[in-house]
Amino acid sequence: MKTTEPFSHVEHAHTHNPLLNHPEPPPAAVRKRLFIGAPFNITLLFILSILLVILNQQVLATNSAFPEKYSRKHSQVDRLKWQRTAFHFQPAKNFIYGPLFHMGWYHLFYQHNPYAPVWGNMSWGHSVSKDLINWFELPVALGPSEWYDIEGVLSGSTTVLPNGEIFALYTGNTNNFSQFQCKAVPVNISDPLLVEWVKYDGNPILYTPPGIGLKDYRDPSTVWKGPDGKHRMIMGSKRNKTGLVFVYHTDDFTNYKLLDEPLHSVPNTDMWECVDFYPVSLTNDSALDMAAYGPGIKHVIKESWEGHRKDWYSIGTYDAINDKWTPDNPELDVGIGYRCDYGRFFASKSLYDPLKKRRVTWGYVAESDKHNQDRTRGWATIFNVGRTVVLDRKTGTHLLHWPVEEIESLRYNGQEFNEIELEPGTIIPLDIGTATQLDIVATFVVDQDALNATSETSYEHGCTKSAGAAERGHFGPFGVAVLADEILSELTPVYFYIAKTAEGGVLTHFCTDKLRSSRDFDEERVVYGSTVPVVDGEELTMRILVDHSVVEGFAQGGRTVITSRVYPTKAIYKDAKLYLFNNATHISVKASLKIWQMAPAQVKPYPF
Numbered sequence: 024m025k026t027t028e029p030f031s032h033v034e035h036a037h038t039h040n041p042l043l044n045h046p047e048p049p050p051a052a053v054r055k056r057l058f059i060g061a062p063f064n065i066t067l068l069f070i071l072s073i074l075l076v077i078l079n080q081q082v083l084a085t086n087s088a089f090p091e092k093y094s095r096k097h098s099q100v101d102r103l104k105w106q107r108t109a110f111h112f113q114p115a116k117n118f119i120y121g122p123l124f125h126m127g128w129y130h131l132f133y134q135h136n137p138y139a140p141v142w143g144n145m146s147w148g149h150s151v152s153k154d155l156i157n158w159f160e161l162p163v164a165l166g167p168s169e170w171y172d173i174e175g176v177l178s179g180s181t182t183v184l185p186n187g188e189i190f191a192l193y194t195g196n197t198n199n200f201s202q203f204q205c206k207a208v209p210v211n212i213s214d215p216l217l218v219e220w221v222k223y224d225g226n227p228i229l230y231t232p233p234g235i236g237l238k239d240y241r242d243p244s245t246v247w248k249g250p251d252g253k254h255r256m257i258m259g260s261k262r263n264k265t266g267l268v269f270v271y272h273t274d275d276f277t278n279y280k281l282l283d284e285p286l287h288s289v290p291n292t293d294m295w296e297c298v299d300f301y302p303v304s305l306t307n308d309s310a311l312d313m314a315a316y317g318p319g320i321k322h323v324i325k326e327s328w329e330g331h332r333k334d335w336y337s338i339g340t341y342d343a344i345n346d347k348w349t350p351d352n353p354e355l356d357v358g359i360g361y362r363c364d365y366g367r368f369f370a371s372k373s374l375y376d377p378l379k380k381r382r383v384t385w386g387y388v389a390e391s392d393k394h395n396q397d398r399t400r401g402w403a404t405i406f407n408v409g410r411t412v413v414l415d416r417k418t419g420t421h422l423l424h425w426p427v428e429e430i431e432s433l434r435y436n437g438q439e440f441n442e443i444e445l446e447p448g449t450i451i452p453l454d455i456g457t458a459t460q461l462d463i464v465a466t467f468v469v470d471q472d473a474l475n476a477t478s479e480t481s482y483e484h485g486c487t488k489s490a491g492a493a494e495r496g497h498f499g500p501f502g503v504a505v506l507a508d509e510i511l512s513e514l515t516p517v518y519f520y521i522a523k524t525a526e527g528g529v530l531t532h533f534c535t536d537k538l539r540s541s542r543d544f545d546e547e548r549v550v551y552g553s554t555v556p557v558v559d560g561e562e563l564t565m566r567i568l569v570d571h572s573v574v575e576g577f578a579q580g581g582r583t584v585i586t587s588r589v590y591p592t593k594a595i596y597k598d599a600k601l602y603l604f605n606n607a608t609h610i611s612v613k614a615s616l617k618i619w620q621m622a623p624a625q626v627k628p629y630p631f
């Protein structure tokens with residue numbers, strides 16, 4: 024790895040940043056010093072403060088902050104071209120999202136419109152990879168063709184049986200959008216690419232159960248064998264506003280018998296789409312295949328909340344004899360506890376990878392700019408970089424989602440910055456050259472004496488209801504601003520914010536501020552985030568993947584994750600810069616970073 028000189032050249036670049044700072048009164052001790060002086064100084068200071076307040080208010084008013092609609096420098100064509108990601112999976116064009124599975128090669132199946140970059144003509148797109156990073160696009164595996172799927176081959180799953188048999192279960196959308204479950208098989212299982220698929224001629228194999236809406240019944244899971252030798256399949260649905268998971272038993276993988284009782288249900292969580300269910304180990308980081316059952320194992324339910332477009336998980340115990348699942352903590356039940364990702368990430372689906380004994384999950388990361396841009400760009404929505412999922416054995420309450428190790432093969436030109444002192448209210452540029460494709464690992468050491476000395480409490484703080492990185496607290500925000508232009512008119516800060524509780528404890532928030540990511544339209548001009556547990560003895564660490572229009576942030580090894588789509592108009596190409604900041608009012612922070620440039624991944628048609 025190539026390293027730069029120590030960070031001395033940046034130290035004298037410390038600047039006071041009006042864009043990040045709120046017009047808050049300085050702390051009492053400082054205030055005293057400011058007001059000792061001649062009346063002339065007081066008047067001057069007063070005028071300056073008024074100007075600062077006006078400037079800050081302009082910046083904080085989200086839409087009116089940017090009167091100039093487009094940057095003159097980069098044309099719209101250039102901007103849209105820049106948005107295409109370099110190392111996140113997306114096919115050459117059109118619309119993607121959906122499920123995946125494995126066979127020899129890693130096979131990724133996804134919801135795909137072969138004709139336009141918008142939802143419609145839903146088909147199963149198909150790509151294969153040897154390393155989860157570089158992909159070959161194959162022909163569409165399954166497209167609408169029959170009465171039961173004429174309006175779309177929707178999401179589902181694939182199953183590989185121990186005898187090598189492979190089949191897919193999917194939801195067919197009829198001409199009136201009723202949903203039926205269907206089966207398909209590869210034509211030739213000795214083809215490692217599984218290029219051709221054929222639909223079962225007895226489709227549909229499953230009809231909507233009584234009392235369930237015809238449009239509330241979809242996304243059949245992978246089939247697995249329970250400890251009693253019976254095979255199971257599950258599907259998400261809802262009854263009134265109660266989200267639930269149906270369980271089916273099968274002997275032949277074509278006929279499925281619905282059990283009377285659901286595996287689990289939670290009132291007021293609406294339709295559960297793309298339900299995922301898998302075991303996690305309490306004793307090590309090795310993933311388990313679906314059949315794993317017994318002591319030392321917990322089971323995770325993940326659901327994608329229709330309408331909200333958010334993925335929720337909960338950790339609990341699976342009783343395979345009665346096909347019932349119970350959450351460890353009812354207050355952290357499915358849909359009311361933790362999310363897989365606090366940004367834009369939906370309809371995720373995981374794969375047990377027997378090669379590396381790990382579970383990898385992908386979700387689709389939709390666009391958040393104007394819908395008509397999709398057509399101009401020619402593509403829409405991407406996948407996150409595949410993430411391994413393990414139980415966080417330190418907390419026991421969280422999952423850890425972390426980019427697959429293969430992504431590190433794209434790193435080059437590594438640079439290290441050690442122990443940069445960030446005093447309250449500073450922002451410094453990090454001179455790393457091009458800043459559009461990056462892997463950043465940052466550690467922050469907080470001045471504990473200052474933290475302990477202050478009794479101020481800000482327990483009520485929350486990323487999503489805050490004013491983002493401009494909202495100054497005693498102990499935050501501090502972090503990294505990515506995709507920022509030189510004058511900070513566009514920037515996406517990814518940061519920690521420490522809040523002290525009335526009892527003297529601390530609560531750490533991990534946030535991404537999209538309020539000033541783009542001067543252009545963004546339907547989610549918001550601050551994303553949540554709290555992140557920090558276990559005794561841990562430093563505050565974050566990892567950020569920057570890839571043009573996507574920013575993935577991981578705090579504390581992936582306990583809290585935030586994926587954002589961003590559409591800067593100025594901070595693009597060589598004008599995209601990186602900054603380190605501490606906008607807290609009362610603590611200094613020492614930051615150490617490793618930053619790599621990221622090479623593009625290859626996504627190509629398979630060379631038949």
Ligand SMILES: OC[C@H]1O[C@@](CO)(OC[C@@]2(O[C@H]3O[C@H](CO)[C@@H](O)[C@H](O)[C@H]3O)O[C@H](CO)[C@@H](O)[C@@H]2O)[C@@H](O)[C@@H]1O
Nearest residue numbers: 134142145177178179194196241242296297329330370
């Ligand atoms: O592509 C269908 C699969 O995708 C899932 C999970 O994302 O359901 C999405 C869903 O919404 C799509 O269709 C809507 C039109 O009917 C459209 O407005 C929306 O933008 C699309 O994402 O698809 C079904 C209807 O087909 C709808 O109820 C969902 O919200 C998954 O559940 C599907 O299998």
